[in-house]
Amino acid sequence: MSSDDYFKYVTESMLKYVLSSKEERKVNKQIKKERKEPFTFRWFGIIPFLISYQMRKKRKG
Secondary structure (H helix, E strand, O other): OOHHHHHHHHHHHHHHHHHOOHHHHHHHHHHHHHHOOOHHHHHHOHHHHHHHHHHHHHHHO
16 A cells, blocks of 8 residues: 555545534444454454353353
């Protein structure tokens, strides 16, 4: 990616943010938050997630 492409991308992103309404930004932020994966999965992969799932399953059952 050349510097011109990067500058164009940053400029477009900033303009899109500035020109959007406050409510629209709030909705977009909420959508991003809902799509976010759990911390352990993001940082350590699926193994800790599976271990915690199995532990919860044993406690309940």
